[in-house]
Amino acid sequence: MENQKNTNKKKITIYAVIMVVMLLIAIGSGVVIILDRNQPERAAEEYQTLAAEVHTGAVSVDFQLLSEKNADVRAWIISEGTGIDYPIVQNEDSEYYRDHLFSGSGNRFGCLYIDAAQSADFSGRNTVIHGGALLDPIYKYAQQDYYELIPSMTLSTPEASHTVLLYAGVRTDDIATAIRTEFADNTEFADYISWLAENSVFDSSVTVAAGDRIVTLCASDGTEGFVLVGKLA
Numbered sequence: 001m002e003n004q005k006n007t008n009k010k011k012i013t014i015y016a017v018i019m020v021v022m023l024l025i026a027i028g029s030g031v032v033i034i035l036d037r038n039q040p041e042r043a044a045e046e047y048q049t050l051a052a053e054v055h056t057g058a059v060s061v062d063f064q065l066l067s068e069k070n071a072d073v074r075a076w077i078i079s080e081g082t083g084i085d086y087p088i089v090q091n092e093d094s095e096y097y098r099d100h101l102f103s104g105s106g107n108r109f110g111c112l113y114i115d116a117a118q119s120a121d122f123s124g125r126n127t128v129i130h131g132g133a134l135l136d137p138i139y140k141y142a143q144q145d146y147y148e149l150i151p152s153m154t155l156s157t158p159e160a161s162h163t164v165l166l167y168a169g170v171r172t173d174d175i176a177t178a179i180r181t182e183f184a185d186n187t188e189f190a191d192y193i194s195w196l197a198e199n200s201v202f203d204s205s206v207t208v209a210a211g212d213r214i215v216t217l218c219a220s221d222g223t224e225g226f227v228l229v230g231k232l233a
């Protein structure tokens with residue numbers, strides 16, 4: 001009889017432990033879901049606060065303050081009317097900022113970044129700015145009237161401020177094909193520029209010559225996405 005009681009107590013204890021573990025798992029899962037739902041708000045709040053701190057004018061940026069906050073900062077891009085008002089970073093691990101904010105906090109909205117292999121000063125023929133969901137506003141350029149409303153952006157670096165004259169916008173199911181950063185010669189570059197114009201969802205009067213530099217904003221969560229290309233002026 002005593003053995004039966006001990007056995008029952010053990011069963012009850014095991015059952016209680018299992019129930020506690022299941023409860024903790026459920027609570028943990030709920031916290032994760034809540035945190036995930038809050039990621040857009042946390043990302044927006046961080047970048048709005050950062051912009052308010054570092055803007056010294058309509059498009060001017062305090063890069064000294066920015067670099068004190070994060071030494072990976074390379075530039076800042078502003079597109080009035082689209083909501084794009086973000087720092088651009090570069091890290092030796094090109095994947096890091098896919099899911100980390102400027103502050104380093106984990107967040108699926110990440111931060112705008114350029115690949116580690118690209119020139120940090122935008123001196124390359126085509127500097128690609130990756131942004132995922134942060135660059136979703138560029139999908140609006142699929143409409144001609146939107147392009148005509150906002151045909152340029154401002155890109156600032158510690159050395160200079162540039163106007164980005166938007167040249168082409170391409171919706172693609174193959175990002176790797178839509179973006180090129182290496183060109184054997186001027187002819188290859190010209191061919192790529194022509195391809196962009198032919199596949200653009202809007203018409204632009206901007207011209208790109210062999211000696212020009214372009215910037216590509218890339219909104220993509222995989223192979224599909226939208227690329228917006230502009231000439232640095």
